[in-house]
Amino acid sequence: MSLNHRESGHVNKELAERIRATAKSMGYRPNPLARSLRTSRTSTIGFLSEQIATTPYAGAIISGAQDAASELGYMMLLVNTDGETNVERGIEALKRYEVDGFLCAKVYNRLTRVPESLLRRPTVLLDAIDEAGRVPCVIPDERGIGYDATNHLIASGARRIAYIGSSKGMLAERPRREGYEQALRGHGMEIDPDLEIGVANNGPALEAVSRLFDEQRPDAFFCFNDARTWYVYECAARRGLRVGRDSSVVGVDNHRVLAETFDPKPTTVELPHYEMGYWGARRLISMIEEHPLDETIDPHTRAPIPPLDAPSPVRIHCTLVENGSVIGMHCEEKGEEEGDAPIR
Amino acid sequence: MSLNHRESGHVNKELAERIRATAKSMGYRPNPLARSLRTSRTSTIGFLSEQIATTPYAGAIISGAQDAASELGYMMLLVNTDGETNVERGIEALKRYEVDGFLCAKVYNRLTRVPESLLRRPTVLLDAIDEAGRVPCVIPDERGIGYDATNHLIASGARRIAYIGSSKGMLAERPRREGYEQALRGHGMEIDPDLEIGVANNGPALEAVSRLFDEQRPDAFFCFNDARTWYVYECAARRGLRVGRDSSVVGVDNHRVLAETFDPKPTTVELPHYEMGYWGARRLISMIEEHPLDETIDPHTRAPIPPLDAPSPVRIHCTLVENGSVIGMHCEEKGEEEGDAPIR
DNA sequence: TTGTACGCGTTATCAA
DNA sequence: TTGATAACGCGTACAA
Numbered sequence: 001m002s003l004n005h006r007e008s009g010h011v012n013k014e015l016a017e018r019i020r021a022t023a024k025s026m027g028y029r030p031n032p033l034a035r036s037l038r039t040s041r042t043s044t045i046g047f048l049s050e051q052i053a054t055t056p057y058a059g060a061i062i063s064g065a066q067d068a069a070s071e072l073g074y075m076m077l078l079v080n081t082d083g084e085t086n087v088e089r090g091i092e093a094l095k096r097y098e099v100d101g102f103l104c105a106k107v108y109n110r111l112t113r114v115p116e117s118l119l120r121r122p123t124v125l126l127d128a129i130d131e132a133g134r135v136p137c138v139i140p141d142e143r144g145i146g147y148d149a150t151n152h153l154i155a156s157g158a159r160r161i162a163y164i165g166s167s168k169g170m171l172a173e174r175p176r177r178e179g180y181e182q183a184l185r186g187h188g189m190e191i192d193p194d195l196e197i198g199v200a201n202n203g204p205a206l207e208a209v210s211r212l213f214d215e216q217r218p219d220a221f222f223c224f225n226d227a228r229t230w231y232v233y234e235c236a237a238r239r240g241l242r243v244g245r246d247s248s249v250v251g252v253d254n255h256r257v258l259a260e261t262f263d264p265k266p267t268t269v270e271l272p273h274y275e276m277g278y279w280g281a282r283r284l285i286s287m288i289e290e291h292p293l294d295e296t297i298d299p300h301t302r303a304p305i306p307p308l309d310a311p312s313p314v315r316i317h318c319t320l321v322e323n324g325s326v327i328g329m330h331c332e333e334k335g336e337e338e339g340d341a342p343i344r
Numbered sequence: 345m346s347l348n349h350r351e352s353g354h355v356n357k358e359l360a361e362r363i364r365a366t367a368k369s370m371g372y373r374p375n376p377l378a379r380s381l382r383t384s385r386t387s388t389i390g391f392l393s394e395q396i397a398t399t400p401y402a403g404a405i406i407s408g409a410q411d412a413a414s415e416l417g418y419m420m421l422l423v424n425t426d427g428e429t430n431v432e433r434g435i436e437a438l439k440r441y442e443v444d445g446f447l448c449a450k451v452y453n454r455l456t457r458v459p460e461s462l463l464r465r466p467t468v469l470l471d472a473i474d475e476a477g478r479v480p481c482v483i484p485d486e487r488g489i490g491y492d493a494t495n496h497l498i499a500s501g502a503r504r505i506a507y508i509g510s511s512k513g514m515l516a517e518r519p520r521r522e523g524y525e526q527a528l529r530g531h532g533m534e535i536d537p538d539l540e541i542g543v544a545n546n547g548p549a550l551e552a553v554s555r556l557f558d559e560q561r562p563d564a565f566f567c568f569n570d571a572r573t574w575y576v577y578e579c580a581a582r583r584g585l586r587v588g589r590d591s592s593v594v595g596v597d598n599h600r601v602l603a604e605t606f607d608p609k610p611t612t613v614e615l616p617h618y619e620m621g622y623w624g625a626r627r628l629i630s631m632i633e634e635h636p637l638d639e640t641i642d643p644h645t646r647a648p649i650p651p652l653d654a655p656s657p658v659r660i661h662c663t664l665v666e667n668g669s670v671i672g673m674h675c676e677e678k679g680e681e682e683g684d685a686p687i688r
Numbered sequence: 689t690t691g692t693a694c695g696c697g698t699t700a701t702c703a704a
Numbered sequence: 705t706t707g708a709t710a711a712c713g714c715g716t717a718c719a720a
């Protein structure tokens with residue numbers, strides 16, 4: 001009791017101090033395994049992720065989650081879930097190790113079905129939205145991204161700003177474009193539909209950007225991602241133009257390749273992957289610690305715990321990074337106060 | 345005993361079968377925590393990594409390690425270790441959770457000091473070499489990378505192949521260049537020092553590549569990494585040349601950006617990060633399972649276990665990827681049979 | 689305020 | 705071949 005600082009009313013304070021001092025001098029460390037066996041709390045969270053290997057995004061999310069976990073005294077068990085059956089196997093394994101909760105990360109913000117087997121456990125979804133709206137999730141503020149990026153271009157003197165979007169109906173496409181338009185309107189600038197295009201990730205895309213280049217002569221570009229940004233660089237190079245001198249670009253991504261090699265003007269907006277991981281883990285752990293342990297749980301079949309509280313979605317604002325240094329960043333937990341239509 | 349298939353000489357076989365069948369029908373799963381408490385084996389490995397957030401490499405290593413671990417029935421505890429004190433704190437935490445061994449990943453192949461606190465535990469170093477040569481490590485076969493990449497260029501018809509290397513003395517620089525030269529010699533081609541340059545990652549680099557472009561007129565390039573590859577693309581674009589038509593490029597990296605947007609010729613050599621993780625974890629786990637548990641270990645102070653066997657280094661060959669599909673890949677455990685000087 | 693005893697879910701030992 | 709029992713390290717209820 002003294003070691004756990006639960007001495008009040010049981011052990012006199014001086015003795016408790018002496019006990020702690022002695023324990024410390026002997027190098028005593030409690031054994032978390034034995035403790036968990038007794039308490040059925042492991043101070044452990046399970047992280048389910050896809051595409052750890054192929055994108056840098058997952059790494060950032062993981063890193064953020066791990067930092068939060070370690071700050072709060074938790075360990076993170078990692079499982080990657082590329083493939084279908086894989087997911088259930090991973091969840092099973094994590095349950096056997098008695099993780100206190102689950103972090104479930106997708107790589108691109110999108111609607112997702114949360115596995116049934118997670119529904120009655122503390123779970124937070126990262127970079128994805130629960131179709132059924134039953135599980136709390138942490139996603140980027142896509143509109144804020146479009147808004148900030150476009151404002152940044154305006155502030156740097158751009159007058160004709162093109163938007164190079166995605167042709168596939170991605171979840172982020174609409175709010176980013178809205179943010180772009182909102183920033184233009186905010187500065188009394190006209191919205192010119194000819195300056196907005198959506199392109200796929202292939203040959204015709206380069207042609208489309210080429211046409212835009214020649215017919216509209218924009219002096220700045222806000223690009224949906226690094227593939228789109230690349231088209232702009234390529235078009236500029238072929239015309240003897242130099243990005244940063246003859247035009248400005250802001251591309252969304254955290255592949256740093258493009259930003260590294262050019263002068264200050266090209267700017268990338270980093271999606272807040274680290275932050276999503278960080279705040280997601282904090283959220284999860286607070287859920288865990290608030291959640292009263294259900295004593296009626298069957299140790300073998302692991303009977304369900306009571307359903308989760310209604311989730312309040314968390315959106316995290318983007319970080320705007322120019323040549324490696326953060327220009328602006330705000331992390332805040334927002335409710336639905338904006339009266340925004342649900343993101344689609 | 346039946347459940348653990350240790351029935352021989354104790355329980356008659358049919359009974360053992362019946363026991364297992366019944367257990368299965370009841371949905372029984374052993375509790376790993378209780379088991380560990382008794383056996384002091386957790387079937388758990390700790391993964392120490394740096395730069396999870398900032399590079400895609402760490403993700404690939406982690407993913408490989410996790411796959412191997414899960415194949416062999418192990419869970420992976422993740423800790424990232426950016427910063428100095430961080431490392432020791434992470435190791436301490438992992439030790440408290442009684443991980444059976446440690447995977448210690450750096451992000452660029454280089455000489456490293458292994459923390460003292462790991463020396464007497466099962467440990468494998470990933471993408472790094474132990475300064476003192478006491479801990480086994482898994483590293484890419486850098487010479488093979490240079491050799492294969494250059495052969496690929498030769499096979500595609502190139503005659504004057506430039507090598508755009510690194511000016512900083514990176515561990516990989518020398519063997520990659522050796523592989524490049526070895527491939528040239530293997531085809532009876534002359535080695536032209538004017539075709540080999542080392543550049544840093546900055547402005548003068550682009551000028552150096554420009555000079556090489558104009559003075560030597562190479563028809564192909566083997567580039568140390570994606571930054572160097574970028575210089576080649578930029579130089580080509582400014583001269584109205586097209587990589588893939590007027591010249592060929594092979595760059596080392598697994599940023600896919602460059603390879604995605606062009607036609608088949610540009611090829612990237614992926615460093616075998618996934619494989620290093622995979623084989624490193626297998627190696628570690630075999631060390632763990634061969635290692636007789638020292639019964640004299642003090643449960644509190646965690647007295648040292650006997651020193652590791654002399655490590656035999658493992659090198660893993662690269663994977664050669666062209667436009668997303670693997671051209672060649674060999675993973676093999678090599679000893680020192682090549683009589684090669686130790687990598688510096 | 690202190691001491692004793694039990695249980696968490698395993699594995700291992702020892703007699704029978 | 706079987707059954708009873710101790711022990712791993714911890715938390716806690718209960719009696720003193």
